Every structure is written in structure tokens, then in C-alpha cells.
Amino acid sequence: MTTLSQRAPSQTCRTLTAEDIEALAIGAWILGTGGGGDPYHKLLNMRILYRAGREVTLIDPMTLDDDAVVGVLSNMGAPLVGQERLADPEFALKPVRMMEEYMGRKFDAIMSLEIGGGNGVHPMLVAALTGYPVVDADTMGRAYPEAQMTSVAVAGLRCYPLTMADIRDNDVIIPRAASWRWMERISRKACTEIGSVAATCKAPRTGAEVKAHGVLYSVSNAIALGHKVREARTAHTDPIEAVLSAAKGKLMFRGKVVDVERRATEGFLRGKAVVEGLGDDAGREMVVHFQNEFSVAYLDGDPVVMTPDLICLLDTVSGEGIGTDVLRFGQRVSVLALPAPEVFLSEQGIAAVGPRAFGFDLDFTSVFEETRP
CATH class of the missing domain: 2.40.390.10 (CV3147-like)
Incomplete structure (x- = not known):
């Protein structure tokens, strides 16, 4: 069966328009299956960034060099808490800079942990601020609640390191964990202690790992889904x-x-x-x-x-x-x-x-x- 997550886009690199970002928020919210956080607050931030002249470039994962280093980004926590705390682009950026400092190098690109909900829009905030390209892939093809519920965990790839930050200037680095389930337990406990919502940068992935184990073209497919919904609304179908x-x-x-x-x-x-x-x-x-x-x-x-x-x-x-x-x-x-x-x-x-x-x-x-x- 050909599913949304398996269809390749026609372009290997493209600049997303403001309309694409609007469509992404709609499509990602549908694919979130109730979770991933409401994308609305992040969409508001993206509108401001685009009006200020910022843009986001989406790249085909198959164009990544095998040794490229890709940041895997998400918010973590209970969606209900996320509704009570306004999204801040700098909040999304902080764990990225923490991970780069820990690794001693910059990322070549970034991607979403999950295309579902606000986490599908999350890397767009970082991309608009940094100029990093966003990879047309994620590790879920939807949203799931736990760290071991990803394509890279199913493949047995390394689960560490992880960086986490909250709005109170609390920073957490988990340099190692025994397994994906242990990473989930440790990071979830830390997240709960700082208010049940945090911005994270998960274990970085190489270009080869993304190509072999990512859920490919999920961003393009979420955008296409959102455009279809917008077209139906306009046509009153x-x-x-x-x-x-x-x-x-x-x-x-x-x-x-x-x-x-x-x-x-x-x-x-x-x-x-x-x-x-x-x-x-x-x-x-x-x-x-x-x-x-x-x-x-x-x-x-x-x-x-x-x-x-x-x-x-x-x-x-x-x-x-x-x-x-x-x-x-x-x-x-x-x-x-x-x-x-x-x-x-x-x-x-x-x-x-x-x-x-x-x-x-x-x-x-x-x-x-x-x-x-």
C-alpha cells in the first residue's frame, strides 16, 4: 500500500511559502492523532517570522550526505500544559545550541521527531531563526507519547545524548542511557519536574540513519494534506x-x-x-x-x-x-x-x-x- 508517508515529493529542495506553513499546521494537527501539541501558537510565531522576511528550506532526505549530522527536535510533555504556555522560538532553539556545544560542532540540518501536531511545526521555528534546512522526514509519521515509539528506536539506533530546556533557565543534558525505555523514564521524570513541558533535542542522527530509518517525506505529505483541506473549505466541499x-x-x-x-x-x-x-x-x-x-x-x-x-x-x-x-x-x-x-x-x-x-x-x-x- 502507498501511504502518505511513502510518497516522494517532486522537488529535492524548496523554500516553503507562508501558505505551505499554514497547510503544514492543518495537516500536522490531523496526523497528530490528538497529540503532539496544538500547532496554533507555533503557527502564530511562524507568521511573525515570515512577515519579518525569514524563510524555511525543505530538503529531500535522500540528498543528505551519509555523514551529515541532523538534529531531531520536539517539545516534550502533556499537551494540556502546552496550551497554558505560549510558544517561544528561542525556547525551541536553546536545546539545539546545547547539543551543538556538547558535540563540539554545528548541525547540517534539522528535522522533527514527530510530524504530528505542534511538533511538526517545531523545527520550522528553529530553521527560520538559524537558516538550517529542514529534512523532509520524521521518526513517527504521526505523534506518539514515548521515546521508544519511533522508527529509530525500532531500528535499535543509539538513544543518547539528549538535551532539554525549560523557560526558567533550567538545562538538562542526558549523556547516556541504558536503553530507549530508560531514556524515556529519565527524560520524562526531568520534564515532569520542570512543569511537564520542555523543549528537547533528541539523539542526533546521521544522514545515512535518516535515509535508512526515517519516515520519509512526512513533511511534504502533511503540507499536501493541509492544502487539500484548505481547498475543500474554499470550495465548500x-x-x-x-x-x-x-x-x-x-x-x-x-x-x-x-x-x-x-x-x-x-x-x-x-x-x-x-x-x-x-x-x-x-x-x-x-x-x-x-x-x-x-x-x-x-x-x-x-x-x-x-x-x-x-x-x-x-x-x-x-x-x-x-x-x-x-x-x-x-x-x-x-x-x-x-x-x-x-x-x-x-x-x-x-x-x-x-x-x-x-x-x-x-x-x-x-x-x-x-x-x-
Whole structure:
């Protein structure tokens, strides 16, 4: 199956327009599957930077030299906390400079840890300030909540070093960790202590590692997805159908949110949403669980879609992604399933991000028959 994360762009290097950045925010929020942080605040910063004459260059990952050094960037923490703290481009830049000082050299390029949500826009802030090119790739093809839930972790690549910074002038460097799970535990604890939100620079990757193990062309595909939604809105056609067509997804349910349970704990936002069916789904009920991102959806008590397939809750009218931090009573939502990047359909991938990784006693079953392992 050809998925969003597998289609190559037509250009090897291009300057992103302001319209591309707007589209990226829309597409990344959809691919965030409820997490990755709302991109809105970062989008506001990007608008200011572009008006000031700054630009971002997107490069084809296959043009990277094998020995190029690439910074892998993200915010870490609970999305709900991120909503309460305005994004600052200098906040995103600080861990990059810390990592460069630690390595004793500059980066050749930067990329996102995850294309989903605000983290899909995050490296654009750094690129606009530094002039570094952004690699058209990430390590998730969506958003996941934990450090071991990446394509590079599935491949067994090195998990350290890591740099982290908060807005209070606290800096953290983790020079070594025994495993990806230990890196997750240590960095999550540090993040929790400084307020459950931090900017990070993950273990740097070589150009060869990005080409072999990255989820390639995810930025271009998020931009293309966002453009399709914007076009549908302009033409007053159905943006949900635009997403389904562009991402080769499946509509699982339509309804109204009637209950939300959530709690911020240990640097995560955990809970579930109850959606009461409308239209053809009237009389039915879907319950969608989340840990920052949506993980498993039950329809009338039966599991019908689960990670690593993407579970996306979109506003039925606008096609806008809805984060787990802003779900509320009365929202009219469409629940979509999108195909997972192939790396997560392997035995190792399912072990890292399948339903059991989130505490569900379920064997992974894809709604996309041809992608079942």
C-alpha cells in the first residue's frame, strides 16, 4: 500500500511559502492523532517570522550526505500544559545550541521527531531563526507519547545524548542511557519536574540513519494534506472526504462528544472520550482512549481501530484536527482511521506501539486488510 508517508515529493529542495506553513499546521494537527501539541501558537510565531522576511528550506532526505549530522527536535510533555504556555522560538532553539556545544560542532540540518501536531511545526521555528534546512522526514509519521515509539528506536539506533530546556533557565543534558525505555523514564521524570513541558533535542542522527530509518517525506505529505483541506473549505466541499481521499483513510464513526475523562499525570494526558452516534451511526456509541494521542477505539464495546493505525478525531464541518486536550461536550466529530507507516507494522514495531504498549490486552488488527502483519 502507498501511504502518505511513502510518497516522494517532486522537488529535492524548496523554500516553503507562508501558505505551505499554514497547510503544514492543518495537516500536522490531523496526523497528530490528538497529540503532539496544538500547532496554533507555533503557527502564530511562524507568521511573525515570515512577515519579518525569514524563510524555511525543505530538503529531500535522500540528498543528505551519509555523514551529515541532523538534529531531531520536539517539545516534550502533556499537551494540556502546552496550551497554558505560549510558544517561544528561542525556547525551541536553546536545546539545539546545547547539543551543538556538547558535540563540539554545528548541525547540517534539522528535522522533527514527530510530524504530528505542534511538533511538526517545531523545527520550522528553529530553521527560520538559524537558516538550517529542514529534512523532509520524521521518526513517527504521526505523534506518539514515548521515546521508544519511533522508527529509530525500532531500528535499535543509539538513544543518547539528549538535551532539554525549560523557560526558567533550567538545562538538562542526558549523556547516556541504558536503553530507549530508560531514556524515556529519565527524560520524562526531568520534564515532569520542570512543569511537564520542555523543549528537547533528541539523539542526533546521521544522514545515512535518516535515509535508512526515517519516515520519509512526512513533511511534504502533511503540507499536501493541509492544502487539500484548505481547498475543500474554499470550495465548500466536504473536508472529511478530502482527508480520506488524500490519506487513503476510512471513516469509522460520526457523532457528538457526550463525555470526556482526562487527567494530566507523569507528563502525559490520559483519559477517554465517549462519542454518541449521529446520522447513520445513531444509536451507537464509540469510546476512544488516549495517552496524549488516541490509542484504541471501541464501538459498542468492541475494539474496531487501534494503534499503530492512526485514529483521528476531526471537526465534522471544518476538518480541523481535535486534540485530546481540547475535547469537550457537544463537539460534532468524525472518527477516521489512517494507515500506519510500514515500520510500525513489523513485529518490532507492533511491540513498540501496538495496543499492548498502551496497556490494552489486544492483539493488533488493522482496519486496512492489506497492511496486517
